[in-house]
Each structure stands twice: as structure tokens, then as C-alpha cells.
Amino acid sequence: MADVVETAEIPAITPTKLLNDQQRVALLRWMLHARIFDEVTIRLYRQGKMFGSVFAQIGHEAISVGSAAVLQPEDAIFPMHRDLGAHFVRGVPLRTIALNHLARQGSMMRGTDGTGHYADPQRKLYGNISHLGAMIPVAVGYALAAQLKGEPIVVLNYIGEGGAQTGEFHEGLNFAAVRKAPFVLIIENNQYAYSTPTTEEYAxxxxxxxxxxxxxxGETIDGTDVERVYEATFYAVERARNGEGPSLIEAICMRMRGHAEHDNASYVPRELLEYWKKRDPLLRYQRFLVExxxxxxxxxxxxxHEIEAETVRVLDEVLQLPFPPAEEAFKNVFL
Ligand SMILES: Cc1ncc(C[n+]2csc(CCOP(=O)(O)OP(=O)(O)O)c2C)c(N)n1
Structure with a gap:
């Protein structure tokens, strides 16, 4: 872990008047949970104790945490694969998250998936599926259903800049706009869609x-400044709740790891990563809180230290649990 306070090259945070100090500490805690979960699972993956894809959120934490923290419990979240921060904000227990990521028996996906591709309807968290963009119309439909029922809720949906190049992105957002759906879409622009740089994604x-x-x-914001993310989301959510319709937020950040841990991201220029290291969302916020x-x-x-000890303990415990029986793989599947 980098020092709490580093050099003056770290850009300052844009503080918002919407947050009090207690809320600020909570933002840091949730970001730390997401970061440390990544650090520990990356270690486990390298030790051969995790299978499948380990999608790190490192560099994204301010987006999922800063935006999800704005919502009320009755609002719905449709996350993407780098939004573990939002799961922590929603109060999904560490053990529940670990069970799924380690694909153990009794996990939300019954061991058929080893990532965050799960839904937790009780917490109004409707997980992504693999098909990028496909959840946008679903999330818009959820918002429209609530609108028709007269429920004053807002739906917050996230998509990568790669996923934003799909047909569903346009169809979903257009329909949401026409119907003034209580919908907020955040594009997490982390510069790369797998190995494809933004210059080859859109013009x-x-x-x-x-x-x-x-x-x-629509606005483009610094996705590594958690207070900026909070503020932009706050006004978009307020607008949606007031019946004024959807908003689009593009939050710029950098994917600091490979697409998943099997990918060493050798195609990403080292200088680019060096530049973004100084914009580490945690480093920036820690410095702000200290100053x-x-x-x-x-x-x-x-x-x-406390979060790390808890994360290691919970993951170690879950590692001891059995995988589901093989027959589970055939449940809920069209054969
Ligand atoms: C419709 C669709 N096309 C292609 C893929 C394969 N795929 C999985 S992740 C990925 C890149 C995603 O990039 P982005 O949306 O920018 O999110 P990031 O992983 O960079 O956070 C691709 C192309 C897919 N899952 N769905």
C-alpha cells in the first residue's frame, strides 16, 4: 500500500458541501473494502486458489462508492463488473461476496459463477450479465415499472466505455429519455475495453x-475524485426523483490492472499507468482527509489493517468450504 500522504503531484479533491465528515469517513471505508478485496483475491488467484476471472476494480473505487452512496435503500443498482464498491455500500456482507467469488456451495450463484455476476434482490442490487449493454434496457424497464406504479425510486446503472458502444446503450437511453424514466447511467471510462484503446472504440x-x-x-467528470462523483450523482438522482428524467455521467478513470488477472495488460503504455498512479482514488482521498x-x-x-485482517480471515474461512456438487451446474440451464 502506498503511503497515506505522498507528493504534491497528487491532484487535490474537489470537496462538496453535500457531505459531512462522518459520511466522508464512510466513503473511505467502502473504497478500502473494495481495494483490499481486490488485493487479497489477486493474491489468491496467483496462488492458484481462485478460478475463472478476477476482475479488479483498482482505479474505479471512487466511481462505484461515490455514486452508490447517494442512493436510498429503496433505489435500485445495476452494477457492472468493476463495481464491488457499490456492493459494499449496499451492505452485502463480505462473506456473501466471498462465497460467490470463490464459487462455493451456498453462494448466490450456487457456485456456477466466480465473480460479482449475481443479483441480490433484497438489497435491490441487480447484477450484470456477461453481455455488455444488455442490462441497460432491463434497468430502464425497472425504472419505468416503478414510475408507472408511482414509486419514487431511482435506478442507477453502470456501463464501461466499451459497453457503451452497443446498440442497447442507445436504445435504452433513448427510451428512458422519451419516457422521462428515473434513471441515471454512469459510463466508467477506464481507457481500455479489454485491449482496445478508446481511440478505436469511438470517434x-x-x-x-x-x-x-x-x-x-450529460457531463464528464473526474472518476478518481470521490466527492466529485458524489456531487454529480446527487444532482442527477435528484433530477430523476423529481420526475425530470434520466442523466448521463461519464466518469474518467484508468483500469490499473489487466482486463482480468489472466491478462498482464502489456498493451497499456507504462507512462499512462504512471500518470494514473498519481490519481489513485484512495491516495487522493486519504490525503484530503488528512489535510x-x-x-x-x-x-x-x-x-x-482492520479491513485487511477481516478480509483475509473471511476469505480463508470460505476457502475451506466445499464446492457445490457437480449436478448443480445443470440447474436453471436450458439443455
Ligand atoms: C456484447 C458483448 N461483446 C463483447 C463481449 C466480450 N467482452 C467482455 S468484457 C469486454 C471489454 C469491456 O470493456 P468495457 O465495457 O470498457 O469495460 P472494462 O472491462 O474496461 O471495465 C469485452 C469486449 C461481451 N461480454 N459482450
Missing amino acids: CKKLSDRAIGYGIP NGILSEAEIQQMR
């Missing part, structure tokens, strides 16, 4: 400019 300057074409507000007297460096280190 416009800013993906938020597309909002003009749908007749809705503003909200937490001391020692308190942050203490918080980190």
Missing part, C-alpha cells in the same frame, strides 16, 4: 456529449 471527444442527442443532461483534519494517517492505517 467523439466526450461520451457525455451523446446526451445532447437524447435530449438529456483537512478529518482522519489522521495513523487512523487510516488502523482502518486499513
Whole structure:
């Protein structure tokens, strides 16, 4: 882990008046949970104790945490594969997350999936499926159903900039705009869709400019500044709740690992990663909290140690549990 306070090259946070200090500490705690879960699972993957894809969120934490923290419990979240932060904000227990990621018996996906591709309807968390973009119309449909029933809820949906190049992105957002659905879509622009850089994904300057074409507000923000993410989401959610319709937010960040841990991302220029290392969402926020007297460096280190110890303990316990019986693989599957 990098030092809490590093050099002056780390850009400052844009503080929002919407947050009090207690909420700020909670944001840091959730971001730490997401980061540490990644660090521990990457280790397990390298030790051959995890199978399938380990999608790290490193570099994305401010987006999922800063936006999910705005919502009320009755609002719905449709995350993508780098939004573990939102799962922690929603209160999904560490053990439940670990059971699924380690594909153990009794996990939400009954061991048929080893990632965050799960739904937790009780917590109004409707997980992504593999088909990029396909959940956008589903999330819009959820928002429209609530609108028709007169329920004052908002649906927050996330998509990568790669996933934003699918037909469903356009169809879903256009329909949401026409029907003034209580819907907020955040594009997590992390510069690469697998090995494809943004220059080969789209030709416009800013993906938020597309909002003009749908007749809705759109803005591009720094996705490594958790307070900026909170503020942008807050106003988009307020607008949606007031019946004024959807918004599009493009949050810029960097995927600091490979697409998943099997990929060493050798196609990403090292200088680019060096540039974004200084914009590490955790480093930036930790520095802000220390400089503003909200937490001391020692308190942050203490918080980190506690979360790390808890994460290691829970994952170790789950590792001892059995995999499901093979027949489970055939349940709920069309053969
Ligand atoms: C419709 C569709 N096309 C292709 C794929 C294969 N695929 C899986 S992840 C991925 C890249 C995703 O990039 P992005 O949406 O930017 O998210 P990131 O992984 O960079 O966070 C691709 C092409 C897929 N799952 N679904």
C-alpha cells in the first residue's frame, strides 16, 4: 500500500458541501473494502486458489462508492463488473461476496459463477450479465415499472466505455429519455475495453456529449475524485426523483490492472499507468482527509489493517468450504 500522504503531484479533491465528515469517513471505508478485496483475491488467484476471472476494480473505487452512496435503500443498482464498491455500500456482507467469488456451495450463484455476476434482490442490487449493454434496457424497464406504479425510486446503472458502444446503450437511453424514466447511467471510462484503446472504440471527444442527442443532461467528470462523483450523482438522482428524467455521467478513470488477472495488460503504455498512479482514488482521498483534519494517517492505517485482517480471515474461512456438487451446474440451464 502506498503511503497515506505522498507528493504534491497528487491532484487535490474537489470537496462538496453535500457531505459531512462522518459520511466522508464512510466513503473511505467502502473504497478500502473494495481495494483490499481486490488485493487479497489477486493474491489468491496467483496462488492458484481462485478460478475463472478476477476482475479488479483498482482505479474505479471512487466511481462505484461515490455514486452508490447517494442512493436510498429503496433505489435500485445495476452494477457492472468493476463495481464491488457499490456492493459494499449496499451492505452485502463480505462473506456473501466471498462465497460467490470463490464459487462455493451456498453462494448466490450456487457456485456456477466466480465473480460479482449475481443479483441480490433484497438489497435491490441487480447484477450484470456477461453481455455488455444488455442490462441497460432491463434497468430502464425497472425504472419505468416503478414510475408507472408511482414509486419514487431511482435506478442507477453502470456501463464501461466499451459497453457503451452497443446498440442497447442507445436504445435504452433513448427510451428512458422519451419516457422521462428515473434513471441515471454512469459510463466508467477506464481507457481500455479489454485491449482496445478508446481511440478505436469511438470517434467523439466526450461520451457525455451523446446526451445532447437524447435530449438529456450529460457531463464528464473526474472518476478518481470521490466527492466529485458524489456531487454529480446527487444532482442527477435528484433530477430523476423529481420526475425530470434520466442523466448521463461519464466518469474518467484508468483500469490499473489487466482486463482480468489472466491478462498482464502489456498493451497499456507504462507512462499512462504512471500518470494514473498519481490519481489513485484512495491516495487522493486519504490525503484530503488528512489535510483537512478529518482522519489522521495513523487512523487510516488502523482502518486499513482492520479491513485487511477481516478480509483475509473471511476469505480463508470460505476457502475451506466445499464446492457445490457437480449436478448443480445443470440447474436453471436450458439443455
Ligand atoms: C456484447 C458483448 N461483446 C463483447 C463481449 C466480450 N467482452 C467482455 S468484457 C469486454 C471489454 C469491456 O470493456 P468495457 O465495457 O470498457 O469495460 P472494462 O472491462 O474496461 O471495465 C469485452 C469486449 C461481451 N461480454 N459482450
